[in-house]
Amino acid sequence: MKIIEVKKDIFWVGVIDWNIRNFHGHTYTTKRGTTYNAYLIVDEKIALVDTVMGTFAEEMIEKIKEIIPSKNIDYIIANHVEIDHSGAIPEVLKLFPQAKVLGTYKCKEGLWRNFYRDMDFQVVKTGDTLKLGKRTLKFIEAPMIHWPDSMFTYCPEEKLLLPNDAFGQHYATGERFDDEVKESELMEEAKKYYANILWPLSTIILKKIEEIQKMNIPIETIAPSHGIIWRRNPERIIDAYISWANNETKKKVVIVYETMWGATEKMGRRIAEGIISQGIETKLFDVTNADRTEIISEMLDAKGFIFGSSTHDNDMLPTLAGFLEFLKGLRPKNRIVSVFGSYGWAGGAVKAIEDLVKEIGLELFQPSLTIQYLPTKDELDKCFEFGENFAKIL
Known part of the structure; x- marks a missing residue:
């Protein structure tokens, strides 16, 4: 099993869903499939940022075991309650019952309704941090991008933004990074994702981008929870979101x-x-x-x-x-x-x-x-x- 390192000791442990052709019921056709991206951060404490669809839990867990065969996950960061990202949490907790789950208050409500109430859950809000060792995780609430519970996770030491659904695409490919795929295909899928899911939330998205820009946090890599990771040129997708959110058009x-x-x-x-x-x-x-x-x-x-x-x-x-x-x-x-x-x-x-x-x-x-x-x-x-x-x- 190929291990993909996003940054040193930060690993992609997601799965590729090659065959899915309809998403969100039948509201979105996914002709190129999709991925469910999860990230394992290995430090003095170990954190799993998001999980995958429950039907793919075993595949994700096999990747985790290969990376940390004799260690435990200390934290599960739940950026979003939707089951394509939280669906494997119960299976992870069976294997690592001591793990604490972190997310927004709305995320806590959703996970309790979807799964069970006895998980060890810590509510976090914008500005809260979690020290793992050499690395810190900083949390940024992002309500309605695209659910009320959504949040972003940022690692300042690695200049890495983990924004869950934001900046993602439904794009199944064996490659994981923007410099490994055709830019035309990547931007086609990113545009399609924005248009069909995020378009009505454009005002909220603009405000969130402005908020993050005012934080003056450097971003070298954007690792969303669907599709390709932006490491060569993360500004490319940020600029595209600003254009789309401003309803900028061309003569077409x-x-x-x-x-x-x-x-x-x-x-x-x-x-x-x-x-x-x-x-x-x-x-x-x-x-x-x-x-x-x-x-x-x-x-x-x-x-x-x-x-x-x-x-x-x-x-x-x-x-x-x-x-x-x-x-x-x-x-x-x-x-x-x-x-x-x-x-x-x-x-x-x-x-x-x-x-x-x-x-x-x-x-x-x-x-x-x-x-x-x-x-x-x-x-x-x-x-x-x-x-x-x-x-x-x-």
Whole structure:
């Protein structure tokens, strides 16, 4: 079993979940799998920072035994109560019953509810420290990044930040560090993670980054609890988070539609051609067969959104409706939005989309485009013009 040393005497003891394809229920598709990262810090006292999904507990414990075959774990740092990080705590405590668990008060509540109340638990808060020997662990509460119990752990002697879910990616690979993988793939997965999980928490994330920057703590390595460890250029992911959290966008349009007999699809394709004619990056998705996780990721840095649907029972089609409800929970801001659609004898889809766009908190920037039955050549020309005009207001 390969032992991976993050820093001297600080080891990655996580596991790689190569085959998982859905996360958080079915809200997130993980086409590249994921990892559950845990870290063993070996000093005069030994600390395990986070664990793994319970189904992988044995694999993690085997790594730990190989590193410390005749020593005990003194502390388990629970940065987050979610079971992909805390699920193996009961198995670790069976092997090391004397270990004390440290986390926030909300973490204590969650672990007691998930597992049992007789674990030796010490509540910590921002500024509290734990001396292990040559190394110190400093705790930074990070509520709602992305659960109320979340916290970061920082080791000043190693300039190492262990932020649990922050700065992570669902990215299963045999390599563990950012200088060992393709940056394009790494940033694609980091962006996808932010867009689908952290986007609605952007204001909180900005404040937390500002708080840490004011602490003037040097950071050479960021070791999250999913995916790759940032050691070559941790500023790369911090800067990306600042950009995403500020809702910074580029001249790019994402069109998401659902069609019944092809009329709405014809409209969407022609609208896209109009936008592209103005030199604007454009992504066109049929929501019924595209990956929602990928669509949301593309929307994170897009200035323009366009939504379209055929009419069904005086409403939009159901897959697009579900997509927009999901988007509402992500709370995007400062976007330019337009709507299009088709109908037979009575409309309703376009108005339903408009109403939901307003619920999301976004503003409609030009009159919607509605066409009855299949679009004629002249009507397709209007779709092209609709796209041109949308591009010009970006």
